[in-house]
Amino acid sequence: MVFSEDQKQLRDIYGDYDVVIAGGGIAGIAAAISAARCNKHVLLIERMYMLGGLATAGLVTIYLPLCDGKGHQVSFGLAEELLRLSISRGWERDYPSTWLDSSSDHGKERYQVRFNAQVFAILAEQLVRKSGVDILYGTQICSVLRSGDSIEAIVVENKDGRNAIPATCFVDATGDADLFEMAGADTAIYKRGNIPAAWFYETVDGKNMLHMLGAADIVSSDDDAVIPDEITSSRISGLDAKENSDAVIRCHGLLLEKFLANGDVSETHSLSAIASIPQLRMTRRIAGAYVLDEKEDHVPFYDSVGLVGDWRKRGPVFEIPFRTLYSQQIRNMLAAGRCISVTDDMWDITRVIPAAAVTGEAAGIAAAYGSDVRCLDVAKLQVHLRTNGIPFHIEDLD
Ligand SMILES: Cc1cc2nc3c(=O)[nH]c(=O)nc-3n(C[C@H](O)[C@H](O)[C@H](O)COP(=O)(O)OP(=O)(O)OC[C@H]3O[C@@H](n4cnc5c(N)ncnc54)[C@H](O)[C@@H]3O)c2cc1C
Structure with a gap:
């Protein structure tokens, strides 16, 4: 990597990573674990000194449903693994016994739980470390080094000073599409703005x-x-x-x-x-290769990488096109979590914990695969998901 004059003070001290994940919320956790499970050398960067983002530091302790509200589970893989992890040492409320105690009659009970934020944060940290991921806490990402349509490195500030961290591929799981914005890629802002919250x-x-x-x-x-x-x-x-x-x-x-x-x-x-971080729901997202809309309920996509339900009502199920996770303008970066490419109407559905895990897992695998995410063989990614037991087309559900 060649630094320009004013970047000369930057030192690369953190080593050589295949994948760097920006943001340790649910999306970042899922992305980091899935990339590491592909045998990649992964670094997860978080400005707080705990993992979980809004779900833990933000005290948003309701793991919203993995189901469609009509008795069918739709989100699988790390979305379910993390839900189970969140209550593995007990739960605060909403134990979905018909789902977790292997009853086949799910009735009207939705597959959601209430967990303890602090316990979940530590359990997630242990799982991330056990997966072989390095965690860098107390580290704010402040810019990116872009060359053409590639991101060469991200620039961070922490107790070590100001440093550049290069990688083959990056995942923007900051919730606010910070990396895409810093890279000069097109982004979009949630037009209605956020109602401030104080849980x-x-x-x-x-x-x-x-x-x-x-x-x-x-x-x-x-x-x-x-x-x-x-x-x-x-x-x-x-x-x-x-x-x-x-x-x-x-x-x-x-x-x-x-x-x-x-x-x-x-x-x-x-x-x-x-809460120790601001409780913000929808801020900035990438303007990706595809923008998913709420009207696309039950619409199949050839490049779907996962399924999510609608936490607000029973019935809708959405396939998540891989194209919502990247921008045509950047070769080696993906988005995951609440900053993927969706319309304002859809945003309220994909901003929640299960969708963050679903998109994080897909982004992590994709980041492990390649240096140009725009040309990635999606069929290969789908085979990977299927091998992990993750349905990504509605027609694949029981
Ligand atoms: C008030 C409120 C209520 C909600 N209620 C629910 C609910 O009941 N159930 C539910 O499932 N979801 C709920 N949500 C949404 C949900 O919690 C989050 O949207 C979801 O957890 C998103 O996860 P994420 O990983 O995409 O983003 P985040 O949780 O925002 O994680 C992003 C992480 O990146 C870090 N970060 C950001 N920028 C930088 C940077 N520049 N450098 C370093 N680190 C950075 C942040 O510190 C954070 O840890 C609610 C949200 C709010 C605000």
Whole structure:
């Protein structure tokens, strides 16, 4: 790699990686594990000192359904492995016994769980390490070195200073398409903006309660979210540092007020957890080779790499085209998680945990395969998925 004059101070100190994953949320975890399981040397970079992103540091502790709501599982592979891992040391709520205790009658029960954020973060970290992935915490990705349509390296800042980390292929699992944006590739912003959220945990008399302050735009009938006007009235893009900070400060004030409504802190009353990253749902995504829409419910795609249901309603199932994971403008980078290429309507469906795992797993395998993701033989990727027992066409479901 050749550095320009102003990049001369950059040092490559982290070694030689085949695949570098940016962001250690659910998508990044899935991408890292799947690339490592393809025998690649993988580095997972995360700015926090824990894995899980919104699902753990963001206290979004509901692993939404792996099923279509009509008794059929649609998301498999790491999406299911991580769900099972999340409750392997106990669960907070929503144990789906008809799915997990091998009953064939799933009835109306949806395949979703509520997990403990801190326990899941550590279990995920152990699984990632056991898969052979190196983890670099406390590391902010701040730019990329692009040459033509290739990414040569990403530039990071951490306790070691400012360094460049080269790789054959990269996965942008930052949730905000940060890498694609830094690379100058086309991206798109969620037009409606985010309702700031302040989910937190309160412990009262030994009972741990999740308060979901700040709901999604469309909430399911089971959602017990409380939506104060102060929160819903001010939407933010999630891409402005000052705006994010102000919103988080406002949310802190609101959640403290709500907590104190039940009394001051005592031995039996504790504000047990607040989020350590901003709770943002849809911010920026890649403008990929294909843009999937909500109307494409049950539409087959020749290049599907996985299936997701709709957490908000029963029935819909979507095939995820591989083309939603890359941009025609960049040769060696994929997107995974909440920044894949979908319309604003579809975004609310693919931004959640199961879809992040499904797209992360596919992106990780694709990154392991090749240096030009745009020319990747999708049939080969699909054979890989099938060998791992992952259906990717609706017609393949039982
Ligand atoms: C209020 C709220 C409620 C939600 N409710 C649910 C729910 O009930 N169930 C559900 O399934 N989903 C829910 N979601 C959505 C879901 O939690 C996330 O969208 C999903 O976990 C996305 O995972 P991800 O890996 O794509 O992104 P993220 O979880 O955002 O992970 C991205 C990671 O990348 C890191 N990162 C970002 N930029 C950089 C950088 N430049 N350098 C280094 N690291 C970086 C971040 O620290 C983070 O760890 C909710 C989201 C919100 C905000």
